[in-house]
Amino acid sequence: MSDATAAIIPPTKSRHLRACLLCSIIQTSSDFRSIGCPNCEEILQLKDSPDRILACTTSYFDGVIAVIDPETSWVGRWQRISKYARGMYAVRVKGRVPEDVEAELESRGIKYRPRDQTDQD
Template sequence: MGNNYAQIPTSFGHELRSCLRCRLVKTYDQFRESGCENCPFFGMDKDHERVVECTTPNFNGIISVMDPSRSWAARWLRIGAYI
């Protein structure tokens, strides 16, 4: 996917949500501001209803990967192609 980068969550509390398709974790405000970098077809940016429909606050754990194409964990989880 080139040198694109996803936003880093600005808080780590109850505000976090996960994209239902790619599992990217960001805050509600970040999804509403810029949508999901991996799933632009969801059209979440600037749309409260789409953010609520396409994300969930229910997820277990979080992984941070600097270079998905070279990360063993990203290959194991099959997320090497995502941002």
């Protein structure tokens, strides 16, 4: 996490936060375990799966965006999260989804765009 993120999120909480590698929503590990990802659960299947949480989320992310109304937020459009649930999102995450998730996205006709800003079109 960046220094700016650490200034916003209390240090005692930040070590438990993880960002989804597919949509970049930030939640605690226990939230991912109990409710899964509110945007990607159908594909990632994180609920009740600690191994899947470790593979599909990361604790390495920069920046935090609070999105209250994703559909009307210009930041939501900029981050490609305008169709997602309201919540806290990372500006950039480090890592990629596992190959099986990429294959699932491809089979559904969805282009995977990593959230680490290395694949900007």
